[in-house]
Amino acid sequence: MASAISDDGMVYLLLGERAAVCLYADTPHRYGFLDFPYAVPEDADALLKAVLSALIGLRVECPLPSERVWEAEALLRHGFQVGRTQRRMVRDDLNAVAASILPAGTKRIDPSPDELEALHNLVFTGHSKPAGWRTDPDHLPPLGLNLGGQLAGYALSAHHGGLFWLSELAVHPDFRRQGLGRALTRLTLAQLRGAGASQVHLYVNDDHGQHAPRLYEGAGFKTHRLTLRYVKEN
Numbered sequence: 001m002a003s004a005i006s007d008d009g010m011v012y013l014l015l016g017e018r019a020a021v022c023l024y025a026d027t028p029h030r031y032g033f034l035d036f037p038y039a040v041p042e043d044a045d046a047l048l049k050a051v052l053s054a055l056i057g058l059r060v061e062c063p064l065p066s067e068r069v070w071e072a073e074a075l076l077r078h079g080f081q082v083g084r085t086q087r088r089m090v091r092d093d094l095n096a097v098a099a100s101i102l103p104a105g106t107k108r109i110d111p112s113p114d115e116l117e118a119l120h121n122l123v124f125t126g127h128s129k130p131a132g133w134r135t136d137p138d139h140l141p142p143l144g145l146n147l148g149g150q151l152a153g154y155a156l157s158a159h160h161g162g163l164f165w166l167s168e169l170a171v172h173p174d175f176r177r178q179g180l181g182r183a184l185t186r187l188t189l190a191q192l193r194g195a196g197a198s199q200v201h202l203y204v205n206d207d208h209g210q211h212a213p214r215l216y217e218g219a220g221f222k223t224h225r226l227t228l229r230y231v232k233e234n
């Protein structure tokens with residue numbers, strides 16, 4: 001089995017002449033990722049054996065849309081378990097985005113990397129999501145809202161893989177239900193429209209509850225598909 005590295009940094013394992021599976025290893029975060037974009041069912045067991053031996057010592061995740069059945073069966077055969085459910089949402093027609101009125105007392109700020117990381121760690125406890133906004137050239141400048149002299153919420157967005165993304169949004173627990181999430185969503189849509197977007201995509205974890213999906217539905221996003229994340233401590 002041969003491998004090839006593509007422009008996006010993914011490793012494609014090639015079986016015969018087919019690009020059969022792609023994977024990614026983030027060793028410092030002990031995180032691995034795989035997908036089967038071009039595989040066929042007969043290849044599944046050989047591919048998974050090869051992938052798992054290339055990703056030893058990592059937590060390996062494979063996101064699969066709920067309709068991809070044979071891939072899911074293969075993952076379960078190889079010891080994966082069903083983890084989080086993610087909702088992919090899309091907002092069209094950005095010309096209709098309402099102007100953002102900031103909640104009383106809040107101020108737009110450019111958050112510093114340190115305060116942004118502190119709020120990220122407070123809100124997303126236990127999720128080792130790498131803070132790609134620091135180094136990733138695809139990210140747009142972070143948007144922050146100050147309330148009570150501190151960073152009360154932020155939003156991160158990116159232009160990646162030809163699509164525009166709202167990649168992360170968080171409000172400090174002390175400042176929720178005051179409209180900051182809604183304001184940050186609108187500010188992000190306006191920011192992305194200014195960067196050339198006509199459509200915006202996002203993923204949201206359903207196991208964080210329905211607050212965020214409701215927030216995004218209220219901002220005009222529609223659910224595009226549900227994705228199950230299969231996980232194996234390898």
Ligand SMILES: CC(C)(COP(=O)(O)OP(=O)(O)OC[C@H]1O[C@@H](n2cnc3c(N)ncnc32)[C@H](O)[C@@H]1OP(=O)(O)O)[C@@H](O)C(=O)NCCC(=O)NCCS
Nearest residue numbers: 168169170171176177178179180181182208211212214215
């Ligand atoms: C989701 C989150 C950003 C909402 O921020 P917020 O500032 O409290 O949201 P807003 O006050 O602007 O509320 C806007 C809408 O979101 C929904 N919503 C937000 N919090 C809610 C709650 N606790 N219960 C029910 N609905 C809620 C409602 O539809 C609300 O509209 P309404 O007030 O007219 O009912 C915040 O709870 C948060 O940071 N959660 C953890 C991180 C997260 O899940 N981020 C999103 C995925 S990256």
